[in-house]
Amino acid sequence: SGKGKVVQAKPRSAEVPKMYTKAEVALHNKRSDCWLILKDKIFDVTSYVEEHPGGDSILNNAGDDSTEGFYGPQHPGGVFQLVEDFYIGDLKK
Ligand code: HEM
Numbered sequence: 001s002g003k004g005k006v007v008q009a010k011p012r013s014a015e016v017p018k019m020y021t022k023a024e025v026a027l028h029n030k031r032s033d034c035w036l037i038l039k040d041k042i043f044d045v046t047s048y049v050e051e052h053p054g055g056d057s058i059l060n061n062a063g064d065d066s067t068e069g070f071y072g073p074q075h076p077g078g079v080f081q082l083v084e085d086f087y088i089g090d091l092k093k
Pocket residue numbers: 036045048052053054055057058059060061066068069070072074075076079082083086
């Protein structure tokens with residue numbers, strides 16, 4: 001009959017983004033621990049700082065919103081794919 005049947009919810013923990021406040025992101029503002037906010041998503045680019053073809057400019061807004069610079073003309077199209085590797089969560093607003 002289907003009566004009383006338990007509908008198993010799909011586990012969705014992997015799909016739910018971890019949320020970080022701006023204050024939390026701001027703690028990661030240096031070369032050895034660098035998070036960036038790009039369009040309200042959070043990226044831990046620490047391991048990429050030394051690889052960055054644009055040098056230390058990646059640290060200009062470390063621990064803060066780097067959206068404007070990131071979408072500037074200096075970046076080839078491929079970076080928008082590349083940066084996904086560093087995605088760790090979303091900005092809590
Ligand atoms: C995960 C990937 C990357 C991230 C998160 C990133 C981030 C940034 C940020 C935040 C800036 C500073 C923009 C500003 O404040 O005005 C910057 C500048 C720059 N980036 Fe990237 N970048 C990435 C990959 C790349 C790649 C692949 C290239 C080149 C092939 C590149 C070339 C540059 C150049 C030339 C600049 C300007 C340097 C300067 O003005 O001194 N970036 N990038």
